[in-house]
Amino acid sequence: MMAASGKLASFRLPPLPTVGELIKLYNLRAEKQLSQNFLLDLRLTDKIVRQAGSLRDAHVCEVGPGPGGLTRSILNSGVSDVLVVEKDTRFIPGLKLLSEAAPGRLRIVHGDILTYRMDRGFPENVSKPWEEDPPNLHIIGNLPFSVATALIIKWLENMADRTGPFVYGRTRLTLTFQKEVAERLTASTGSKQRSRLSIMAQNLCTVRNCFTIPGRAFVPKPEVDVGVVHFTPLVQAQIQQPFKLVEKVVRNVFQFRRKHCHKGVEKLFPEACRVELTQEMMRKADVDPVLRPTELTIPQFRALADAYAHLCTQEASLLSYEFREELRVKNLARKIKKIADTSPDKPTGVPRQPC
Numbered sequence: 001m002m003a004a005s006g007k008l009a010s011f012r013l014p015p016l017p018t019v020g021e022l023i024k025l026y027n028l029r030a031e032k033q034l035s036q037n038f039l040l041d042l043r044l045t046d047k048i049v050r051q052a053g054s055l056r057d058a059h060v061c062e063v064g065p066g067p068g069g070l071t072r073s074i075l076n077s078g079v080s081d082v083l084v085v086e087k088d089t090r091f092i093p094g095l096k097l098l099s100e101a102a103p104g105r106l107r108i109v110h111g112d113i114l115t116y117r118m119d120r121g122f123p124e125n126v127s128k129p130w131e132e133d134p135p136n137l138h139i140i141g142n143l144p145f146s147v148a149t150a151l152i153i154k155w156l157e158n159m160a161d162r163t164g165p166f167v168y169g170r171t172r173l174t175l176t177f178q179k180e181v182a183e184r185l186t187a188s189t190g191s192k193q194r195s196r197l198s199i200m201a202q203n204l205c206t207v208r209n210c211f212t213i214p215g216r217a218f219v220p221k222p223e224v225d226v227g228v229v230h231f232t233p234l235v236q237a238q239i240q241q242p243f244k245l246v247e248k249v250v251r252n253v254f255q256f257r258r259k260h261c262h263k264g265v266e267k268l269f270p271e272a273c274r275v276e277l278t279q280e281m282m283r284k285a286d287v288d289p290v291l292r293p294t295e296l297t298i299p300q301f302r303a304l305a306d307a308y309a310h311l312c313t314q315e316a317s318l319l320s321y322e323f324r325e326e327l328r329v330k331n332l333a334r335k336i337k338k339i340a341d342t343s344p345d346k347p348t349g350v351p352r353q354p355c
């Protein structure tokens with residue numbers, strides 16, 4: 001016990017300027033465009049890091065370290081290696097200072113997390129087979145609100161395909177979101193917040209809403225509170241269909257979230273066969289068509305996705321059909337007709353007099 005805490009103590013950073021002092025030193029005004037809201041209270045950043053579980057000897061990728069408050073807590077938790085990905089150049093000198101205080105343990109990437117190739121970021125020996133325990137690799141981040149939802153959707157797709165951060169196995173994630181998004185990610189069947197994100201995330205992971213950080217804890221203070229969410233990928237997805245197909249079914253079902261679920265299912269099919277194929281899909285899936293989307297369980301979404309996949313094997317063109325695209329073309333045709341109808345060159349039905 002003594003030896004363990006002694007070892008942990010040796011990971012702790014030497015005295016450094018505080019995060020607040022660094023912000024002043026480098027004149028780091030928050031950029032609204034990059035959703036910059038900083039956490040300066042190290043007790044809070046420690047609390048976020050604790051949600052990841054033991055980080056002893058772990059490899060960590062931190063998204064958007066900014067002035068480095070959360071990075072300090074990660075470094076103090078006994079990790080072997082932290083890779084930070086930061087888009088804003090102004091933070092690089094401050095991060096270099098931190099890197100000098102933790103020799104060999106902090107790698108800095110100046111780049112965009114949406115395009116960064118995390119599959120190349122860590123040594124191969126970090127990997128664990130998917131069916132085994134998760135690897136000792138974590139993604140942690142106080143995410144910029146502007147990219148948080150796009151990023152988690154991208155990572156869920158990576159999880160399904162075992163690409164990106166998931167080439168190493170079932171990499172765990174501890175991330176912040178706007179409180180409402182955190183609630184959607186973790187919402188259970190029947191709850192008001194149940195949405196497309198709930199199904200997409202819970203299909204692939206165990207998702208835990210850890211705690212809420214009040215907006216006033218950030219500098220500058222955002223308009224909203226923030227939720228910390230922890231994700232552990234499941235060994236087997238609950239819905240055994242390709243990510244894009246699941247996403248399409250779930251998106252269509254939720255497009256009329258207050259109506260009966262068959263209304264959304266209808267929009268998976270072209271007008272000419274809509275009624276017939278919707279009835280067939282609901283019957284095959286054995287799902288009550290008058291349930292609301294929020295009332296459907298993940299096994300019911302699995303039955304719907306399986307039934308839709310079966311219909312697509314019978315008629316492959318269904319897979320590429322998009323209701324919104326059909327609507328867009330119809331609206332365009334309507335507009336063109338309107339222009340033609342009001343055009344002075346329009347034939348009136350009265351034969352023109354020869355000149």
Ligand SMILES: C[S@@+](CC[C@H](N)C(=O)[O-])C[C@H]1O[C@@H](n2cnc3c(N)ncnc32)[C@H](O)[C@@H]1O
Nearest residue numbers: 037038039064065066086087088112113142144
């Ligand atoms: C909400 S701030 C968090 C800063 C710091 N981690 C903290 O907790 O105080 C988000 C950070 O992500 C960075 N960022 C924004 N978009 C990014 C992107 N696409 N890729 C990498 N970093 C990004 C911002 O520059 C900023 O430093």
